[in-house]
Every structure is written in C-alpha cells, then in structure tokens.
Amino acid sequence: MTDRNGTPPTMSAVVVGGGLAGVTAALRLAEAGLGVTLLEGRPRLGGLAFSFRRGDLVVDNGQHVYLRCCTAYRWFLDRIGGTALAPVQDRLDVPVLDAGRPAGSRLGRLRRTALPVPLHLAASLATYPHLSLAERASVGRAALALRGLDPADPALDGIDFASWLHRHGQSPRTVEALWDLVGVATLNARAADASLGLAAMVFKTGLLSEPGAADIGWARVPLGDLHDTLARTALEAAGVRVVTGTRVKDVARDGHGRWLVQAEGELPEAAATDIVVLATAQRETRALLPEGALDAPDRLLDIGTAPILNVHVVYDRPVLRRPFFAALGSPVQWVFDRTDASGLSDGGQYLALSQSAVQDEIDAPVAELRARYLPELERLLPPTRTAVVRDFFVTRERTATFAPAPGVGRLRPGALTRAPGLYLAGAWTATGWPATMEGAVRSGLTAAGAALAALGRPHEHPLKEAA
Numbered sequence: 001m002t003d004r005n006g007t008p009p010t011m012s013a014v015v016v017g018g019g020l021a022g023v024t025a026a027l028r029l030a031e032a033g034l035g036v037t038l039l040e041g042r043p044r045l046g047g048l049a050f051s052f053r054r055g056d057l058v059v060d061n062g063q064h065v066y067l068r069c070c071t072a073y074r075w076f077l078d079r080i081g082g083t084a085l086a087p088v089q090d091r092l093d094v095p096v097l098d099a100g101r102p103a104g105s106r107l108g109r110l111r112r113t114a115l116p117v118p119l120h121l122a123a124s125l126a127t128y129p130h131l132s133l134a135e136r137a138s139v140g141r142a143a144l145a146l147r148g149l150d151p152a153d154p155a156l157d158g159i160d161f162a163s164w165l166h167r168h169g170q171s172p173r174t175v176e177a178l179w180d181l182v183g184v185a186t187l188n189a190r191a192a193d194a195s196l197g198l199a200a201m202v203f204k205t206g207l208l209s210e211p212g213a214a215d216i217g218w219a220r221v222p223l224g225d226l227h228d229t230l231a232r233t234a235l236e237a238a239g240v241r242v243v244t245g246t247r248v249k250d251v252a253r254d255g256h257g258r259w260l261v262q263a264e265g266e267l268p269e270a271a272a273t274d275i276v277v278l279a280t281a282q283r284e285t286r287a288l289l290p291e292g293a294l295d296a297p298d299r300l301l302d303i304g305t306a307p308i309l310n311v312h313v314v315y316d317r318p319v320l321r322r323p324f325f326a327a328l329g330s331p332v333q334w335v336f337d338r339t340d341a342s343g344l345s346d347g348g349q350y351l352a353l354s355q356s357a358v359q360d361e362i363d364a365p366v367a368e369l370r371a372r373y374l375p376e377l378e379r380l381l382p383p384t385r386t387a388v389v390r391d392f393f394v395t396r397e398r399t400a401t402f403a404p405a406p407g408v409g410r411l412r413p414g415a416l417t418r419a420p421g422l423y424l425a426g427a428w429t430a431t432g433w434p435a436t437m438e439g440a441v442r443s444g445l446t447a448a449g450a451a452l453a454a455l456g457r458p459h460e461h462p463l464k465e466a467a
C-alpha cells in the first residue's frame with residue numbers, strides 16, 4: 001500500500017526491552033525507516049550489563065569481556081561510537097596463577113602467536129606449567145577432535161561437555177586448568193553442566209577458527225557509558241523514541257491486524273503498532289506472549305538460569321600490576337583492575353572478582369564472602385597483605401544468564417513466532433551462542449531482519465558471515 005504520492009506509509013514498531021538485544025533491534029528497524037519506540041522497565045538501558053554509583057566510584061554490576069571473534073558485539077560498539085572505549089588485546093595473553101601448589105603460587109600464561117591455527121597456541125601449551133607433559137599432549141588431541149564437531153548438530157546438545165572430555169583423555173586437572181578456566185567464564189557453567197554443542201561452539205570459534213579470534217576485549221570506561229549513554233544517543237539519532245521506567249503489561253492484537261502494547265508510566269494508553277519485538281528475559285516473554293504465538297510456550301520456563309557473583313575490593317594502594325589474571329587452586333576465578341574505569345584517582349586500587357557458576361555462593365552473606373575472599377587475595381597477591389581494605393561489597397545477578405545445560409538447545413526458540421508481526425530477541429533465543437553480549441546482539445539483528453523481511457523492506461545484514 002502507498003499513499004497518494006506513491007510513498008509507502010510509515011510502518012511502526014515497538015521493542016520491549018532495552019538490553020543489548022532490544023537496542024540492536026530498535027537501531028536496525030529505525031535504520032530501515034520504521035517509526036520505532038523502545039520501552040524499558042528499568043530507568044536505564046543496558047539490561048544486565050550496566051553501571052551504578054557507589055560514593056565517588058562508578059561500578060559495573062559485573063565484569064564483562066568479549067573476544068575478537070564477537071563480530072556482532074564489535075559491530076554494536078562501532079554503531080554506537082564505542083569501539084575505542086572497549087579495545088581488544090593485540091594478542092591473547094592470559095596470566096594464570098596457580099595458588100594450589102604446596103611449593104607456592106606459580107604463574108603461567110596462555111598466549112598466542114601469529115602462526116596459523118592450531119599452531120598459534122602450540123608454544124603456549126607446550127610450556128604451560130599447570131599441566132604435565134602428558135596432559136599437554138592430550139589437549140592437542142582433544143582440540144583436533146573438537147575441530148571435527150559441528151556445534152549445530154542437535155545430537156551434541158544432549159551430551160555434557162565433561163563426558164566428552166573424559167572420553168577424549170582429559171584428566172580432571174586438565175579440565176580444571178584449561179577447559180573450565182575458559183568454559184566457566186564463557187558458558188557460566190562447568191564442563192559437567194554444559195551442553196557439548198555450546199562448548200564446541202565456544203572453543204571452535206574462539207580458539208580454533210583463526211589466530212586472533214580469542215583476543216580479549218573489555219571496556220575501559222563504565223559499562224553504562226557504552227550500553228546506556230552512547231546507546232541512547234545512537235537510538236535518538238536514529239529517530240527511536242526511548243521510554244525508560246515503563247513496564248509493558250500486555251501485548252495483544254486489535255481488530256485491524258495491528259498490535260496493541262499496553263504499558264505503565266508514560267504510555268497509559270495502548271500503543272498500536274505493526275511490529276513488536278519482545279527483547280525480554282524468558283519468563284517475562286512468556287508472560288507477555290499472546291495465546292498461540294508459540295507451539296509450546298511453557299518450554300520457555302524450562303530454560304534454566306545461572307548466577308554470577310562479583311566481589312569488589314578497594315585497597316588503599318596498588319596491589320596488582322596486570323590488568324587481569326585468572327586463578328587456579330582457589331575459589332577466586334578471574335580478577336580485574338577496575339581502578340581507572342571506576343574513577344578512583346587517589347592512589348588506591350579497585351579490584352573486581354568475577355565469579356561464574358556460583359550457585360552455592362550467590363546468596364551468601366557479605367561477611368561470609370569477605371572472610372572467604374580477602375584471605376584468598378592475600379594468598380594470590382602478596383602486596384594485599386599490607387594494604388588496607390577501604391571498601392568491600394558484592395553485586396549479585398541471580399539470573400545472569402540462561403543455563404547452558406545439556407538439552408537447552410531444543411528449548412530455545414527462534415526469532416519468528418506463529419503470530420505475524422511478533423518477534424523474539426534475547427541471548428536465550430536460538431542464536432547458537434551461549435548467553436553472552438555477542439549472543440544478545442545477534443538475536444537483535446536476527447529479530448529485526450526477520451521483521452524487515454516480512455515487511456518486504458530491503459536490508460543488508462551487517463555481519464559478513466551472515467550476509
């Protein structure tokens with residue numbers, strides 16, 4: 001249909017949810033000429049990757065990193081003008097400190113060279129001190145077997161990663177010192193609790209696709225500067241109406257084939273629109289789904305969640321010379337220096353401990369966590385023994401990610417629903433990725449692409465591999 005000047009009428013879209021998935025979908029729909037409204041129940045954008053103030057500090061709710069192979073998130077950073085604020089390492093270099101040795105802590109490194117895959121990691125593995133010679137050799141054999149797997153094979157979804165590793169000669173120490181070191185941080189699950197399909201996707205893409213794929217990037221500014229401030233600027237420049245602090249109560253068809261979105265706050269009246277993208281968590285999405293939109297909507301409730309705990313410690317002096325390190329033989333997993341990003345400038349140092357797959361600790365009292373982690377930091381970092389702890393606090397995300405358990409793949413829906421004009425987005429949808437910032441952005445791109453295709457709107461996918 002066109003107007004009397006031959007111009008197609010402006011179509012409209014409402015995106016529910018202002019996390020990375022929703023922001024991405026809104027940007028793409030607006031770029032294609034739709035009138036877009038983005039509704040977010042929180043007072044800010046960014047979803048579960050955000051910042052807040054604590055006194056003079058700007059604190060991220062958790063440490064978020066990405067890899068060079070995360071092409072969708074890198075596109076997102078570029079789109080909002082944030083690439084320079086979240087740079088990637090020149091080359092993968094992960095200091096790994098083993099505190100469990102009777103003779104004392106020992107530092108090893110996981111580093112790559114510029115050699116082709118898989119030789120790019122050969123030198124590092126050959127000298128990795130946390131594994132025996134036989135264990136290092138077994139890693140190479142398992143990696144070759146992993147390269148032969150197809151992560152999209154549905155059969156892999158029902159197998160746990162630990163069983164596969166055991167069948168391929170990986171000792172418990174090898175799992176701890178290598179496979180779980182990476183897997184816990186990327187999957188938010190240990191090998192025994194992770195789908196082989198998702199694990200294969202992570203390791204094949206990150207470590208076995210191209211030499212620089214696993215180079216690590218992270219924000220040198222608060223996450224809120226990226227995912228809220230810059231994202232909001234980009235949305236408004238694209239013509240998106242951004243409404244925060246407004247929770248959607250209902251999504252339903254009207255009598256004219258359009259959608260009515262009923263929300264609280266600034267939209268007391270139902271907004272009529274052509275397209276709706278639900279970019280919310282799985283339980284919230286289930287509550288908003290109209291009847292018949294999915295064949296088995298209650299399967300969304302079977303997608304489990306996994307927590308992430310972040311322990312924040314501010315010392316009165318520098319205690320860590322590196323930007324981050326990973327730990328073995330300790331409850332501590334990954335430690336990051338957040339001093340500059342937080343705005344701390346009085347000579348102290350602010351460390352953030354990122355603790356994934358911590359179902360047994362997520363509800364522990366702060367005093368208990370302090371008693372557990374401060375001595376561990378003293379064991380790992382001797383300079384902390386004479387430093388004064390100025391502040392100690394924790395942030396908890398009890399439903400930080402979907403649980404990548406065996407069988408989860410069959411529960412994850414795609415972007416399309418049975419209801420024309422209604423689409424789903426979120427890291428928990430069928431992106432092929434675990435619950436990462438990359439997966440969230442990819443889901444937003446997919447949902448927007450599906451909507452534009454249904455409308456007959458020409459559009460080009462921004463990722464080369466999906467073009």
